[in-house]
Amino acid sequence: MSTTDIKIPAPGKPWQASRSDKLKSFLTVISAGIFTFILVNVTPLKGKLAYFILFFISVIVFEYIRQRITRDSQAAKDSVLSTLSILGIVLTLIPIFSIVLTVFVKGYKGLHWQILNKDMALASVNDPIEAGGLLHAVLGTFLLVFVALLISFPVGLLTGIYLTEIRGTLSRPIRFLVQAMSGVPSIVAGLFILSAVIYPITNSLSGLMGSLALTILMIPTIARTAEEVLKLIPDDLREAGVALGATQWRTVAMVVVPAAKSGLLTAVILGIARIIGETAPILLVTGGADKTNLNPFEGSMGSLPFYIWKAFLTGGTEQSIARGWAGMLILLIFIFILFGSARYISGRRS
Amino acid sequence: MSEENQNQKAMPASLASVAAKHAQKQPGTNPLGTGLEARGVHAWFGTKHVLSDVTLDFAAGTVTALIGPSGCGKSTFIRTLNRMHEFIPTAALAGEVRLDGKDIYAPGTDVTKIRLKIGMVFQKPNPFPSMTIGENVLSGLKLAELKRSNTDDLLESCLVRAGLWNEVKDRLKEQGGSLSGGQQQRLCIARSLAVEPQVLLMDEPCSALDPGSTFRIEETIAELSQTMTIIIVTHNMQQAARVSDYTAFFLSNDGPGLMVETGPTSQIFSAPRDKRTEDYVTGRFG
Incomplete structure (x- = not known):
């Protein structure tokens, strides 16, 4: 058999999560979000912080339950750790993005085309x-x-x-x-x-x-x-x-x-x-x-x-x-x- | 497993015949000086005595192979021959190493001059990463502050002698790291040739290389032995039999490493005097 007869299969990545797995994970996160929304609205818990904390706790719990049902307790424990590490990343990124965004949003008002050409010798900080x-x-x-x-x-x-x-x-x-x-x-x-x-x-x-x-x-x-x-x-x-x-x-x-x-x-x-x-x-x-x-x-x-x-x-x-x-x-x-x-x-x- | 054993049993005869094919050079038959002599060399790392009482002559213009199992002190020994041993902070030494009759450890000896005369090729190819192929070959001149008038000729002759010229003559401006492992090792040999050493030490130069590259380097060794004294540490007994005129067998029995036996290579592989040498070269251990 010559090489031209071989049908080359499409390259795949069978070790990665399938589309349905991704969809299920996404649905878990969404349902955790809905659950948080309901909880904040029916209980006296109020404010952004309550949303934030409740959302993460419910994501962890929902993901744990899903893994527990579909796979086993080991996979469920594993999912807790991966969700926690994602939480860590988000906690690190929030202040960084917040600072950068604030500086950009407030700073661009003070920019003008001549900003790097002039000094403040003839101007005071309160001038235009x-x-x-x-x-x-x-x-x-x-x-x-x-x-x-x-x-x-x-x-x-x-x-x-x-x-x-x-x-x-x-x-x-x-x-x-x-x-x-x-x-x-x-x-x-x-x-x-x-x-x-x-x-x-x-x-x-x-x-x-x-x-x-x-x-x-x-x-x-x-x-x-x-x-x-x-x-x-x-x-x-x-x-x-x-x-x-x-x-x-x-x-x-x-x-x-x-x-x-x-x-x-x-x-x-x-x-x-x-x-x-x-x-x-x-x-x-x-x-x-x-x-x-x-x-x-x-x-x-x-x-x-x-x-x-x-x-x-x-x-x-x-x-x-x-x-x-x-x-x-x-x-x-x-x-x-x-x-x-x-x-x-x-x-x-x- | 059984196949391997058979190979080992078949080895003594073939090794001896390989060694016999190699015409042994007689000491003192060429105008290269008297060569290198180790006299009662002991070495320590901290309080650990790793090498005991090695006395060995390397006649000018010969190739000597140092063989023996791992940890027997042969690499330590070869590093005492150009004073690389003292690079390890805990290292200590006793004995003499004489180059043309003068002890290289004598007080007041300029160690950089010694290393110019006794070059070294290391186990792992180590071309300088910040330099091109051409710069690597000539780096010794800059490093040792030597003046040479026609560096282009020197560059070519070193690469020719190292058997690398044809492969790199059009890419001398490329980085040394762009070469294959075997080419890099030959580049390192060319680099050590540029400062024109009398003696070249090779510490398992082929252990990281494929058989093809090993063959090329063995050819290079044969070529170089016309003009310099070569001492090579090797784990490959076939290689020792192929390239060397003399062989020294080192062994460590839980204590410090010793030189068990030395002699013409053909004799070591066909009729060793010591039982332990015979056991090693016939593959009974090690």
């Missing part, structure tokens, strides 16, 4: 929306983060290298300290710079001071992520490098770090995402400004968190509130772009 923009805040945040990154990345990477490559006697205490440092409240980082640098030395607020405070928050994130990423590089590669007559330093610089390139980029992005929305230390050591200031060494500097804070605190009109939400929207979009690219880069690695 079109009068000002957040150029100074976006540039300020960008500068603060960039300078903080310039300091944190080398320090964080070298810490990661010490922990994974050199593995010196201080590794354990350093690892512990780095972990402890990632729990430092941001206001403490700000106060530290205020008392250790500004009062004794510079006596003035500036963008650099804000970057230094952010560096304290950023180093632990970068160092820990870098350590995890470098740990993933197989020892085979280190041995291969050394067996070719390289020193350890050259092996790390030419083999290990390049192999971990995309992971280290993720470390940078996570570090930025950690600090981009920090408000307290910025207020303390950089202050805020309404005019664009591109010199990190002198004078206060605007930033997105400061912009939001000021719009809500010093305003009070519809315009100022719209400005605050718009600032949040822009900040949120930046963070989405950062995390999106982090996921894209780390996904491409595998």
Whole structure:
């Protein structure tokens, strides 16, 4: 028999739930919904929370009964666990969607075409929306983060290298300290710079001071992520490098770090995402400004968190509130772009 | 099961004949130096004594196979020969390893220079993932900061000697990871050739490869043994019989690993002096 005579069957997925199974599951959920509706209307239970809790309890119970009748008690117990895990996902997603949706709905009112072209030097938060923009805040945040990154990345990477490559006697205490440092409240980082640098030395607020405070928050994130990423590089590669007559330093610089390139980029992005929305230390050591200031060494500097804070605190009109939400929207979009690219880069690695 | 047993019973004769076909090289017949000598080498991991008193000569320009069951210390031994042993934090060592008469463990020895002269190919192919095929071959020059004027010629000659040139000459700019396992291993061999070592250590280089790739690498070994000393750890006794001039049999009896017997390969497989060697090469255990 030649191959052309073979009738090729349609590819199927017999292990998946059939259409009638899906329909039955759907009907179970619907009947749980109807049951909840009736229960809320005939009993004194009222409100969204009652709906929410009752609906989930009845879905679990209905699904348990269905599985118990159609299959057995083991399948029924299994269904309880899967329904509970779905509940967990929904509970996690509700606040996320709620925040994102609120910021979008309220923030778009504060947007206009010139928002990234103007600063607030000639406008107050209560002026019409079109009068000002957040150029100074976006540039300020960008500068603060960039300078903080310039300091944190080398320090964080070298810490990661010490922990994974050199593995010196201080590794354990350093690892512990780095972990402890990632729990430092941001206001403490700000106060530290205020008392250790500004009062004794510079006596003035500036963008650099804000970057230094952010560096304290950023180093632990970068160092820990870098350590995890470098740990993933197989020892085979280190041995291969050394067996070719390289020193350890050259092996790390030419083999290990390049192999971990995309992971280290993720470390940078996570570090930025950690600090981009920090408000307290910025207020303390950089202050805020309404005019664009591109010199990190002198004078206060605007930033997105400061912009939001000021719009809500010093305003009070519809315009100022719209400005605050718009600032949040822009900040949120930046963070989405950062995390999106982090996921894209780390996904491409595998 | 029974078929396997029959194969094993049939093995001694065939192994001996395979080894006999391979003309054994005499030590000192080529201008490659005096070779490598291990003198009373012991090795420990922490307090565990894993290798005891190995004294073994590797004459220049010969191929020596190290055979023995798993855990008998042959990989540990080969790693003491180019100072890779000290990479494990708990490792300790006693004894001497002499390259051209000089102890490589002598105080003040530059370990990177030693590893340049004694190259190594590992069990698992490990091309550098961030480099192209061409960059991988020449990576040793950059890593060890060596200057070579005509790197294109070097690249070609290394790949030719590793038996990979024809397969990769049109794709030198591709990533090393795009090659098959056997090709990757030959790439790693080419990489270790670029720094022109005197001795090449191979730690089970074919254990992760299919028979076809294994055959290609054995051809490469035969080719390379014209110009360098080769020491190969292998679990495959057929392979030891096919490629080596000398064979050393290692064994561990609950204690540290020892070298039981060494000699010309044809003798180890046809007329071993020690009962334990005979049991191992005839497939009675291990």
